[in-house]
Amino acid sequence: MHEYSICQNMVRIALDELKKLNRADARLLTMRIKIGDLHAVIDENILMAYDVLTRETPLAGSRLELVHVPVEARCKDCGEMIRVRDNFFLCPRCESVRVEITAGRELFIENLEVSYDEQQTD
Amino acid sequence: MTNSKQIKIYTDIMKAEGEWAAKTRQLLADHKITMYNLIGSPGCGKTALLEALLPLLAANRRCAVLEGDVETDRDAQRLGHLGIPVSQIITSGACHLNAQVVHRAVSELPLEELDIIVVENVGNLVCPSEFDIGETCKLAVLSVTEGEDKPLKYPLLFREAGAAVLTKLDLLPHVPFDLDRCLDFIKRVNGELSVFRVSALRGEGLDAPADWMYARSAEPPQPAH
Numbered sequence: 106m107h108e109y110s111i112c113q114n115m116v117r118i119a120l121d122e123l124k125k126l127n128r129a130d131a132r133l134l135t136m137r138i139k140i141g142d143l144h145a146v147i148d149e150n151i152l153m154a155y156d157v158l159t160r161e162t163p164l165a166g167s168r169l170e171l172v173h174v175p176v177e178a179r180c181k182d183c184g185e186m187i188r189v190r191d192n193f194f195l196c197p198r199c200e201s202v203r204v205e206i207t208a209g210r211e212l213f214i215e216n217l218e219v220s221y222d223e224q225q226t227d
Numbered sequence: 228m229t230n231s232k233q234i235k236i237y238t239d240i241m242k243a244e245g246e247w248a249a250k251t252r253q254l255l256a257d258h259k260i261t262m263y264n265l266i267g268s269p270g271c272g273k274t275a276l277l278e279a280l281l282p283l284l285a286a287n288r289r290c291a292v293l294e295g296d297v298e299t300d301r302d303a304q305r306l307g308h309l310g311i312p313v314s315q316i317i318t319s320g321a322c323h324l325n326a327q328v329v330h331r332a333v334s335e336l337p338l339e340e341l342d343i344i345v346v347e348n349v350g351n352l353v354c355p356s357e358f359d360i361g362e363t364c365k366l367a368v369l370s371v372t373e374g375e376d377k378p379l380k381y382p383l384l385f386r387e388a389g390a391a392v393l394t395k396l397d398l399l400p401h402v403p404f405d406l407d408r409c410l411d412f413i414k415r416v417n418g419e420l421s422v423f424r425v426s427a428l429r430g431e432g433l434d435a436p437a438d439w440m441y442a443r444s445a446e447p448p449q450p451a452h
Contacts, residue, residue, distance in 0.1 A: 107323060107354035114240045122234055134231060138240065143383050145353060192382040193415045202418020206386070212241055217234040 108146055112154035118214055123163050128221045133167040135218040141174045141211040176209030247326035251333055251361025261444035262344040264360055266384055267368030269350030272394035274302045279427035281309050283437040288342040289447055293332050295324040295349045323354040343444050356384040364389035371395050372402055375409035382416045390421040392436055397426040
């Protein structure tokens, strides 16, 4: 259940960003994160952790959008770009095993949508 | 009137972890220490492997062990007779060691007197692979009593590891484990991975991983004359 630890970090980062706005009424509407498929993050687990960890915070009730990034690699011998399927890290062109991952390791928050009252000033 | 605002942040979710891991790496570099992060399922034989490997490693390098467990210090007790520093980290439920906890434990070791630290992570193939603890190198441990398709099911560890150790080879005649298939699966996930086959129980095959671990560590300083 590494999703829980990952989610703890997400919540900490989002709360920091909200604090930077310096508006007491700022609330999070949506958080969009990118997850590389190498991380074996299960949507159900991370959504459950998010629900629990955001309770009674300015993030409560916000929507978590998960954007999965498929695993891609590049052959270090022939340069072929490989869409990795079933975790086979083999070059389909020259059969080399020397491949480097170019996508699928992402784990970052991309966007936060925040609501606040326009009238209120600092 | 209520407004909404989009904040584009592109923030690495593991940023805080990465910062602690970087501090540990710096500490290790300052003391010319190599740190291995041993990762494998519960019961795959990580502690037995250490019991068999550490006497070999300790012959040429000054070693210490950090034992990660969800509960109890039983593993640290098992290694107590080896005469090397062993610290137990109890995670109280967490399924992996995190970088901050490991940094604290590393800081408390007698670093001036060490060449190699081996961290035995919490028994788990998935979660510990996700967390950088500042190690020099991850070592995957897989036993022949598990499914031979584990490398395909948990590719991250086998992609990230510097070497894999197949344990309990003495049980191979008694279990339906297809060794060739397993090696083929490892090759498909990471064809550049060194794979060692050992039986900790019989003390077989241990020189190869010990040599591999030496080769990546600095020699202890010669006493000044």
